[in-house]
Amino acid sequence: MTRAADIFREGALDGAAVFVTGAGTGIGRAIAERLARLGAVVGGCGRRAEPLDQTASAVAAAGGRFVPIPCDVRDADAARTALAEFASRHGLTGLVNNAGGQFYAAAEDIRPRGWQAVIDLNLTAVFHLCQAARPLFRGGGSILSISLTGAERGALGMAHSVAARSGVAGLTKALALEWAADDIRVNCIAPGTVATPAFQANSTPELRDRLRRETPIRRLVEPAEVAEFVAFLLSPAAGMITGQILRVDGGSFLAAPVDMRPAGLGKEAA
Ligand SMILES: CCCCCCC/C=C/C(=O)SCCNC(=O)CCNC(=O)[C@H](O)C(C)(C)COP(=O)(O)OP(=O)(O)OC[C@H]1O[C@@H](n2cnc3c(N)ncnc32)[C@H](O)[C@@H]1OP(=O)(O)O
Numbered sequence: 001m002t003r004a005a006d007i008f009r010e011g012a013l014d015g016a017a018v019f020v021t022g023a024g025t026g027i028g029r030a031i032a033e034r035l036a037r038l039g040a041v042v043g044g045c046g047r048r049a050e051p052l053d054q055t056a057s058a059v060a061a062a063g064g065r066f067v068p069i070p071c072d073v074r075d076a077d078a079a080r081t082a083l084a085e086f087a088s089r090h091g092l093t094g095l096v097n098n099a100g101g102q103f104y105a106a107a108e109d110i111r112p113r114g115w116q117a118v119i120d121l122n123l124t125a126v127f128h129l130c131q132a133a134r135p136l137f138r139g140g141g142s143i144l145s146i147s148l149t150g151a152e153r154g155a156l157g158m159a160h161s162v163a164a165r166s167g168v169a170g171l172t173k174a175l176a177l178e179w180a181a182d183d184i185r186v187n188c189i190a191p192g193t194v195a196t197p198a199f200q201a202n203s204t205p206e207l208r209d210r211l212r213r214e215t216p217i218r219r220l221v222e223p224a225e226v227a228e229f230v231a232f233l234l235s236p237a238a239g240m241i242t243g244q245i246l247r248v249d250g251g252s253f254l255a256a257p258v259d260m261r262p263a264g265l266g267k268e269a270a
């Protein structure tokens, strides 16, 4: 059987210029490395320079091009400037809104600043970057936002994140309709649990075991599996795919909602 990494031919993304937020770690780094390997020039941001430099080194070692531009995506002006700086040097054919995250808390324990931080990062920043990208696309483009599976259906302990990601799902459809005539495609990828270092740091082995058992395909998602799908959606092969929420979750969406409330961690879902 052909390996997943052999499905795309070398140079499949030659000529592409893609900006990836949160490109220094986890899923974002896997995406940046994969796109660069396929020939794209990739720009990436994050608040910290060091992880971005590590991505740059890994990409360079494989013969690719990665441009690190540190910034906080919640600062709309800084994010706009970073994107414009990348596009002015390399053009822009794709944007991957990957920076995101949340803490786990019962809805009644989420205070105003915690709510605001999660909405700003996972929804408002995505809107500002999409808006900034629109005039920078020449002759079409592709926007992908990394969400999480089950957001439309709900999850326990993630009310702020579920609300933000549901907003992104709506935004995806609205922008897909408004920008389709200019051949700008807008889609959302919804992964299941991905065992990135960030997720490992915020979970116990027991919780990961439970999430694995609750995934119909009995394993967690690999960052490379998200990256491969991103490569496909950025390519001309996905030219008629827009306005979609596409799940890479081993069937998790079909199982019971997860319970990520601190009091519920480690317990079986009801
Ligand atoms: C089948 C599907 C299963 C899906 C399972 C779920 C899978 C998802 C996994 C991931 O997404 S993991 C990868 C992402 N990484 C993270 O989520 C970790 C990083 N998270 C954060 O950094 C924070 O949570 C943040 C809020 C997103 C970052 O914001 P910021 O840097 O601005 O944070 P702070 O200044 O520290 O806090 C702002 C505000 O938020 C309150 N807060 C933070 N943590 C908690 C908490 N644990 N409980 C309650 N409140 C919290 C914090 O207190 C601040 O408010 P004030 O104290 O100032 O009132």
Ligand SMILES: NC(=O)C1=CN([C@@H]2O[C@H](COP(=O)(O)OP(=O)(O)OC[C@H]3O[C@@H](n4cnc5c(N)ncnc54)[C@H](OP(=O)(O)O)[C@@H]3O)[C@@H](O)[C@H]2O)C=CC1
Pocket: 021, 022, 023, 024, 025, 026, 027, 028, 045, 046, 047, 048, 049, 051, 071, 072, 073, 074, 098, 099, 100, 101, 102, 121, 146, 147, 148, 149, 190, 191, 192, 193, 194, 195, 196, 197, 198, 199
């Ligand atoms: N791991 C999982 O199980 C799942 C993850 N997801 C989502 O996938 C995405 C990536 O997750 P993952 O790789 O696991 O997590 P990481 O925490 O490794 O990735 C988040 C990245 O975003 C960057 N980032 C965070 N806040 C900001 C900000 N304000 N401005 C700019 N960059 C920022 C971080 O870098 P820095 O700290 O330097 O700013 C980091 O590189 C997130 O949106 C996450 O919610 C969805 C489903 C499941």
